[in-house]
Amino acid sequence: MAWRVGNGANIDIEKDRWIGTTNIKRPDMILSRSEEFQKVSDIIDLQSKTWDYNRVKQMFNPHDAERICRTYINPRLLPDKRIWSKEKSGRFTVRSAYHLAVEKWSDTLALASSSTGNPAWKKLWDLRVLPKIKQFLWRVCTDSLPTKDNLRRRGLDIDPVCFICGEGIETSSHIFLKCREVQTIWYTSPLRMDLSITSFESPKNLIWCAMIKYPTDYVEYLACLAWRIWNERNDVYMKEGVFNVERVIRTANKIHGETLSPSPKGTRNGPNHSVPHAWTVPEQGQLKMNCDAAVYKDGSLGYGFVVRDSVGDVLLSGAKRTNMEGSSTLAEGLALIFGLTACRDTGLRQVMIECDCKILIDGLAGKIVPEFYGDLLIKDIRETGEEIGCCSFKHIPREANKQGTHALAHFVQDHETEMFWVEELPPNLESIRVLDVNN
Numbered sequence: 001m002a003w004r005v006g007n008g009a010n011i012d013i014e015k016d017r018w019i020g021t022t023n024i025k026r027p028d029m030i031l032s033r034s035e036e037f038q039k040v041s042d043i044i045d046l047q048s049k050t051w052d053y054n055r056v057k058q059m060f061n062p063h064d065a066e067r068i069c070r071t072y073i074n075p076r077l078l079p080d081k082r083i084w085s086k087e088k089s090g091r092f093t094v095r096s097a098y099h100l101a102v103e104k105w106s107d108t109l110a111l112a113s114s115s116t117g118n119p120a121w122k123k124l125w126d127l128r129v130l131p132k133i134k135q136f137l138w139r140v141c142t143d144s145l146p147t148k149d150n151l152r153r154r155g156l157d158i159d160p161v162c163f164i165c166g167e168g169i170e171t172s173s174h175i176f177l178k179c180r181e182v183q184t185i186w187y188t189s190p191l192r193m194d195l196s197i198t199s200f201e202s203p204k205n206l207i208w209c210a211m212i213k214y215p216t217d218y219v220e221y222l223a224c225l226a227w228r229i230w231n232e233r234n235d236v237y238m239k240e241g242v243f244n245v246e247r248v249i250r251t252a253n254k255i256h257g258e259t260l261s262p263s264p265k266g267t268r269n270g271p272n273h274s275v276p277h278a279w280t281v282p283e284q285g286q287l288k289m290n291c292d293a294a295v296y297k298d299g300s301l302g303y304g305f306v307v308r309d310s311v312g313d314v315l316l317s318g319a320k321r322t323n324m325e326g327s328s329t330l331a332e333g334l335a336l337i338f339g340l341t342a343c344r345d346t347g348l349r350q351v352m353i354e355c356d357c358k359i360l361i362d363g364l365a366g367k368i369v370p371e372f373y374g375d376l377l378i379k380d381i382r383e384t385g386e387e388i389g390c391c392s393f394k395h396i397p398r399e400a401n402k403q404g405t406h407a408l409a410h411f412v413q414d415h416e417t418e419m420f421w422v423e424e425l426p427p428n429l430e431s432i433r434v435l436d437v438n439n
């Protein structure tokens with residue numbers, strides 16, 4: 001068990017696991033011990049609702065201190081919450097055993113996968129992707145990937161719970177269909193696959209279905225994406241990094257682009273690749289806010305928003321970069337709160353909201369309860385939304401939002417604090433305006 005920090009009142013600084021938003025851990029050691037500082041609430045400044053940075057630096061080693069200061073504190077200081085998370089003790093032995101098992105596994109299977117006799121596999125072996133990706137796909141279809149569940153069945157003493165979400169056994173279905181961030185990946189990728197409304201029993205089911213129904217190019221992209229999901233998980237596990245949705249999609253796009261030689265226009269696109277998604281102006285009398293966020297290489301978060309009126313003029317825009325640690329969903333949620341707060345503070349009302357984070361929008365609509373910080377974010381977004389009146393929250397495809405704000409989230413790359421621009425976009429981002437006019 002681990003804790004998600006709320007107000008910190010229930011969490012024991014030393015004994016509990018509470019540092020970070022992924023791979024949650026205990027402090028390595030407490031440098032200065034004191035009776036006054038037993039609970040995590042003792043190192044939170046309740047006035048400013050931030051960490052007591054000086055205290056944190058005194059008490060913890062630099063590595064822990066940095067992670068603590070990057071752990072999200074929700075502004076309403078709601079109660080702490082117990083969550084499931086992988087126990088880290090003894091991780092080195094488990095990790096190396098895992099590594100060994102994966103290698104051994106790969107050797108055995110290299111042989112098996114060369115059997116291409118069955119005509120049902122022909123389409124798979126004909127895909128224009130790297131051989132290692134075909135082999136990977138074959139393993140997915142035969143459920144012979146070294147998932148923790150499979151390794152455990154074969155006698156390896158390993159915690160089978162998914163280390164990313166902590167909410168299910170790491171089976172191939174969990175990894176590719178059910179895990180927390182994976183549905184966002186499928187949806188925000190060019191495939192636009194909404195796994196929340198489809199019910200594939202297994203990834204094999206999904207792959208075969210795609211092979212039957214969709215153009216080869218679509219299946220090829222799907223293969224690259226699944227391959228990247230698997231590798232991202234392994235990288236994160238081995239290096240104790242943070243699972244990054246954007247990186248998975250970016251690298252899948254890259255691999256897909258590199259493998260395919262240029263082919264006639266039209267054949268490259270899957271069913272949804274080429275559908276244009278344009279940003280549209282709000283109705284007269286209404287305002288529209290687009291929000292977007294990015295997770296940077298160093299793990300920090302950037303986000304921005306643009307508010308426009310019914311003729312498309314920009315009324316307010318803002319961007320912020322924060323050193324906080326978290327997923328892209330957290331970043332998108334913070335973007336919404338940031339934009340809504342700015343609207344409230346500048347007196348803008350009747351704002352409809354668009355963002356491309358499906359998990360959040362579904363959460364706001366009450367369709368799902370996003371995990372971890374999601375429920376807190378949704379409470380905050382709803383309450384700030386109510387304050388500025390008549391808010392609607394709508395999910396829009398990434399391309400349409402890109403022209404709304406995408407560049408803003410990246411714009412803050414060079415800036416440390418939050419910035420606002422009234423009645424204009426930030427300098428250097430005039431290209432967004434041009435794009436909009438062209439629509």
Ligand SMILES: [Zn+2]
Nearest residue numbers: 162165179180
């Ligand atoms: Zn999971």
